[in-house]
Amino acid sequence: MKNYETIIGLEVHVELATKTKIFCGCSTAFGAAPNTHTCPVCTGQPGALPVLNRQVVEYAIAVGLATHCEITRYSKFDRKNYFYPDNPQNYQISQLYLPICRNGYVEIETEQGTKQVRIHEIHMEEDAGKLIHDEWEDVSIVDYNRSGVPLIEIVSEPDMRSADEVIAYLEALRQTIQYLGASDCKLNEGSMRADVNLSVREAGSGELGTRTEMKNLNSFKAITHAIEGERARQIELLEMGRKVVQETRRWDDNKESSHAMRSKEDAQDYRYFPEPDLVPLAISEEWIEGVKARQPELRPQKLLRYKEEYDIPDYDARILTQSKHMADLFEAAVRLCGKPKKVSNWLMVECMRLLKEHEMDPEEIAFSPEHLAKLIELVDEGTINGTVAKEVFAEIFASDVDPVDYVARHDLGAVNDEGALRECVEQVLAENPQSVADYRGGKTKAMGFLVGQTMKAMKGKAAPGLVNRILKELLSD
Amino acid sequence: MDIMQATAVALGRKIKEKEITAVEAVEASLAAIRSREPQVNSFLAINEEGAIERARRVQREIEAGRLAGPLAGVPVAIKDNLCTRELRTTCASRILVNYIPTYTAEAVKRLEAAGAVVIGKTNMDEFAMGSTTETSAFGVTRNPWNPEHVPGGSSGGSCAAVAAEEVPFALGSDTGGSLRQPCSFCGVTGIKPTYGTVSRYGLIAYGSSLDQVGPIARDVTDCAVILETIAAYDRKDSTSIKREDLVFSQGLSDDVKGLRIGIPRDYLGEGLDPEVKETILEAAKVLGEKGALVEEFDLGLTRYAIPAYYVIACGEASSNLARFDGVKYGYRAEEYQGLHDMYKKSRSKGFGAEVKRRIMLGSFVLSSGYYDAYYLKALKVKALIKQAFDRAFASYDVILGPAAPATAPKLGESLGNPLQMYLGDIYTVSANLAGLPGISLPCGMDSRGLPIGLQLLGDCFQEKTIIRAAYSYEQTRPYRRSPLAAGEAMQVGQAAAGETMQDGPLAERRHL
Numbered sequence: 001m002k003n004y005e006t007i008i009g010l011e012v013h014v015e016l017a018t019k020t021k022i023f024c025g026c027s028t029a030f031g032a033a034p035n036t037h038t039c040p041v042c043t044g045q046p047g048a049l050p051v052l053n054r055q056v057v058e059y060a061i062a063v064g065l066a067t068h069c070e071i072t073r074y075s076k077f078d079r080k081n082y083f084y085p086d087n088p089q090n091y092q093i094s095q096l097y098l099p100i101c102r103n104g105y106v107e108i109e110t111e112q113g114t115k116q117v118r119i120h121e122i123h124m125e126e127d128a129g130k131l132i133h134d135e136w137e138d139v140s141i142v143d144y145n146r147s148g149v150p151l152i153e154i155v156s157e158p159d160m161r162s163a164d165e166v167i168a169y170l171e172a173l174r175q176t177i178q179y180l181g182a183s184d185c186k187l188n189e190g191s192m193r194a195d196v197n198l199s200v201r202e203a204g205s206g207e208l209g210t211r212t213e214m215k216n217l218n219s220f221k222a223i224t225h226a227i228e229g230e231r232a233r234q235i236e237l238l239e240m241g242r243k244v245v246q247e248t249r250r251w252d253d254n255k256e257s258s259h260a261m262r263s264k265e266d267a268q269d270y271r272y273f274p275e276p277d278l279v280p281l282a283i284s285e286e287w288i289e290g291v292k293a294r295q296p297e298l299r300p301q302k303l304l305r306y307k308e309e310y311d312i313p314d315y316d317a318r319i320l321t322q323s324k325h326m327a328d329l330f331e332a333a334v335r336l337c338g339k340p341k342k343v344s345n346w347l348m349v350e351c352m353r354l355l356k357e358h359e360m361d362p363e364e365i366a367f368s369p370e371h372l373a374k375l376i377e378l379v380d381e382g383t384i385n386g387t388v389a390k391e392v393f394a395e396i397f398a399s400d401v402d403p404v405d406y407v408a409r410h411d412l413g414a415v416n417d418e419g420a421l422r423e424c425v426e427q428v429l430a431e432n433p434q435s436v437a438d439y440r441g442g443k444t445k446a447m448g449f450l451v452g453q454t455m456k457a458m459k460g461k462a463a464p465g466l467v468n469r470i471l472k473e474l475l476s477d
Numbered sequence: 478m479d480i481m482q483a484t485a486v487a488l489g490r491k492i493k494e495k496e497i498t499a500v501e502a503v504e505a506s507l508a509a510i511r512s513r514e515p516q517v518n519s520f521l522a523i524n525e526e527g528a529i530e531r532a533r534r535v536q537r538e539i540e541a542g543r544l545a546g547p548l549a550g551v552p553v554a555i556k557d558n559l560c561t562r563e564l565r566t567t568c569a570s571r572i573l574v575n576y577i578p579t580y581t582a583e584a585v586k587r588l589e590a591a592g593a594v595v596i597g598k599t600n601m602d603e604f605a606m607g608s609t610t611e612t613s614a615f616g617v618t619r620n621p622w623n624p625e626h627v628p629g630g631s632s633g634g635s636c637a638a639v640a641a642e643e644v645p646f647a648l649g650s651d652t653g654g655s656l657r658q659p660c661s662f663c664g665v666t667g668i669k670p671t672y673g674t675v676s677r678y679g680l681i682a683y684g685s686s687l688d689q690v691g692p693i694a695r696d697v698t699d700c701a702v703i704l705e706t707i708a709a710y711d712r713k714d715s716t717s718i719k720r721e722d723l724v725f726s727q728g729l730s731d732d733v734k735g736l737r738i739g740i741p742r743d744y745l746g747e748g749l750d751p752e753v754k755e756t757i758l759e760a761a762k763v764l765g766e767k768g769a770l771v772e773e774f775d776l777g778l779t780r781y782a783i784p785a786y787y788v789i790a791c792g793e794a795s796s797n798l799a800r801f802d803g804v805k806y807g808y809r810a811e812e813y814q815g816l817h818d819m820y821k822k823s824r825s826k827g828f829g830a831e832v833k834r835r836i837m838l839g840s841f842v843l844s845s846g847y848y849d850a851y852y853l854k855a856l857k858v859k860a861l862i863k864q865a866f867d868r869a870f871a872s873y874d875v876i877l878g879p880a881a882p883a884t885a886p887k888l889g890e891s892l893g894n895p896l897q898m899y900l901g902d903i904y905t906v907s908a909n910l911a912g913l914p915g916i917s918l919p920c921g922m923d924s925r926g927l928p929i930g931l932q933l934l935g936d937c938f939q940e941k942t943i944i945r946a947a948y949s950y951e952q953t954r955p956y957r958r959s960p961l962a963a964g965e966a967m968q969v970g971q972a973a974a975g976e977t978m979q980d981g982p983l984a985e986r987r988h989l
Binding site: 040043044045046047048049050051052079081083085088089090091140142269270271272273274276277278279 | 856
């Protein structure tokens with residue numbers, strides 16, 4: 001088989017975190033009863049007119065600036081015409097000719113080092129409603145609550161070469177947008193959606209192969225699998241001497257495969273033209289400067305600050321800042337307890353372990369920084385030992401319990417009663433003469449075993465410092 | 478004197494001075510409608526009970542001193558492409574036969590806030606596409622001057638209702654002459670304001686970048702006062718303009734001394750009916766005698782205006798009318814197999830021939846591969862036409878010409894030759910392309926006894942200048958009532974009109 005190169009470009013839709021819709025005052029809140037967040041504008045009533053939400057522009061500019069784009073000073077909206085019942089006007093207000101941002105890039109880390117993925121453009125548009133097909137009744141019903149929710153579409157150049165690079169690009173975008181507060185970027189809830197354009201070509205060839213577009217990718221896992229599957233499918237076609245057909249394919253998460261939705265031949269003609277109900281958008285220097293001034297601290301600045309201000313190693317700082325939510329949690333807990341290293345340690349070790357165990361994203365962390373700070377205090381003042389602390393942390397992680405209450409309620413406070421401990425240690429030594437002999441004979445490792453036995457006897461509640469001291473005392477006797 | 482003979486402002490004054498009540502004014506209007514509708518058919522819906530109830534409330538407000546404006550208690554008819562809450566709004570199309578809006582158009586809201594009482598909704602060309610009101614799905618409207626002739630269009634119902642003295646004033650809309658041309662055919666006065674002056678919120682769009690709502694009344698004073706009432710910046714319409722100079726009645730002065738009036742030679746050439754030409758030039762002479770400086774000049778580009786207009790208006794319309802699909806409201810075919818069949822059948826049966834023609838034309842000019850050659854080109858022509866007017870307005874304050882190449886054609890003469898019908902918009906479409914204000918007012922009669930309309934165009938935001946010129950001209954000739962309003966026997970076609978009424982929705986519309 002020949003050596004093939006995969007060429008990937010992405011179209012990423014991001015739902016913006018505005019309170020109201022892009023062209024009317026209806027709420028964007030998720031999960032309301034069907035058609036309750038609607039008005040004449042977002043249900044396409046005759047005579048209704050769109051009015052642009054300024055915050056949408058503000059977010060789009062912010063994302064554009066953070067991804068090194070040029071901001072289009074004279075931007076326009078266009079109508080994309082197509083019939084579908086989730087689209088009440090039967091046209092979508094989008095941007096074709098003069099999108100708000102152009103010519104940017106995002107930096108990603110690859111095995112070969114830092115790489116730039118270029119951004120062709122970012123444009124603003126409205127989301128459609130949601131169709132629900134009731135197969136039992138053989139009808140379809142439509143909910144327009146989502147109709148008019150603001151989106152930005154970020155179109156990359158075909159600069160990615162592997163699934164890993166695609167994931168790195170999406171992670172980078174997601175981080176940036178979350179840091180800006182412009183969206184929560186949840187793939188599983190659809191607030192971030194990625195369409196993958198993929199083609200293959202013989203390595204070294206200067207020409208691009210025929211590409212396909214893949215839709216309905218709701219997780220990084222699906223994206224990775226879809227890319228691998230599509231690459232293999234296209235290579236197989238070429239190896240058999242057949243051609244790749246330019247088409248849109250739909251990923252099926254259950255079957256872990258994609259199928260053709262429509263080919264280029266039946267691609268629709270969207271009959272784009274300038275939206276006559278909206279005036280061109282003139283973006284002043286002051287507005288852009290204002291957005292810059294209001295921009296929160298982004299990840300690169302945070303990384304530097306964590307090293308300087310908290311003396312956190314680079315690797316740890318990267319993990320802590322991977323999600324804005326985690327970074328916010330870290331900073332809040334540090335403000336409360338003043339112990340950056342300890343907070344970092346809890347997040348880096350126990351928190352990451354639990355996230356992995358529960359297959360959760362850092363965004364889904366639900367505990368409060370107060371409780372983590374309190375936990376650290378409890379350990380430092382010797383109220384609980386490390387083993388208990390881990391158990392309490394798991395409870396904090398799972399249901400955000402107050403560690404002080406929890407420790408009191410479950411009687412987990414460490415035993416600091418020297419007399420009781422000494423009794424217990426004496427008992428352990430008496431039961432383990434071999435280990436005692438080993439230790440005295442110079443095998444210091446035996447100490448660990450004896451500590452463990454003591455802890456076990458104390459049901460994990462013994463203050464470890466105290467246990468160590470008593471053991472050493474008694475063993476040196 | 479008959480209450481309905483009074484102009485809107487005169488009627489408002491009578492109500493204010495307690496000569497009559499708002500309820501009496503509304504009842505007089507309803508009585509006129511009852512007696513004249515069988516002959517004219519200007520209305521699609523009559524809001525009888527609602528109007529009387531509303532008049533009672535308005536009367537109480539007037540008496541309490543809370544409503545003192547010039548239009549308080551005055552009945553008004555609304556073109557059926559302006560949404561009226563709880564009052565059926567159809568655009569004279571089968572596809573909206575059952576559509577009852579949940580909100581009221583901004584222009585109508587402003588009239589209601591000023592105390593005007595909505596009597597009903599007027600007939601029009603379907604979705605304002607037409608120049609005769611014959612494309613209405615609910616029967617034709619007849620010209621109050623001669624029932625064998627059309628009232629013009631698309632605001633034919635509103636103009637006929639005013640000319641027939643069924644109402645003292647009405648609202649119309651103008652995309653390419655839809656208000657000025659029927660005013661001319663019906664012998665009444667109307668203003669298309671500068672684009673962006675009256676909110677389009679609630680105006681069911683035809684060509685969004687060209688549509689404007691305007692007043693139709695029996696004299697210039699009424700039009701200025703009504704326009705003053707409906708014009709305002711509206712944040713719900715992004716194309717609405719913040720203006721400070723909205724007191725249009727300030728333009729009502731009989732003084733044209735030194736006013737520079739230009740007559741485009743382009744408007745006097747081939748295709749213009751000689752009688753219309755003579756009458757228009759006579760009107761220009763009258764203004765000249767009153768001290769205006771009148772001269773002819775070459776405007777240029779006139780022959781490109783019609784194609785540019787139809788490309789832009791139809792392109793926008795093909796998209797604007799996409800929402801009428803049977804899914805959310807309006808007409809849905811009774812039987813269909815699946816989504817696409819539902820779309821196809823609902824739209825095939827719901828739209829009339831002229832609307833379909835324009836949707837197809839518009840879809841074509843926006844198609845990939847044709848967009849640059851048609852739509853984009855038309856936008857360039859539009860910009861050039863605006864430049865030609867900018868040059869003209871450097872030399873002239875007012876551009877004078879006919880509102881239409883001829884007087885009202887007979888019923889049934891126009892639809893057979895759509896291209897000919899489109900060419901009839903030659904003098905009006907440029908104002909829409911350039912966004913200019915224009916006024917159309919009666920200036921004489923042809924030998925068949927049909928009114929001739931004079932059109933005065935001003936530069937953007939110069940409504941007061943054209944109002945002044947129109948008002949000055951108006952002082953030189955008395956208002957002529959239509960035979961229908963004056964109670965003279967309609968010469969022909971009464972029986973024919975009666976037939977239309979039976980076929981049309983008159984019986985059912987009373988209940989709406």
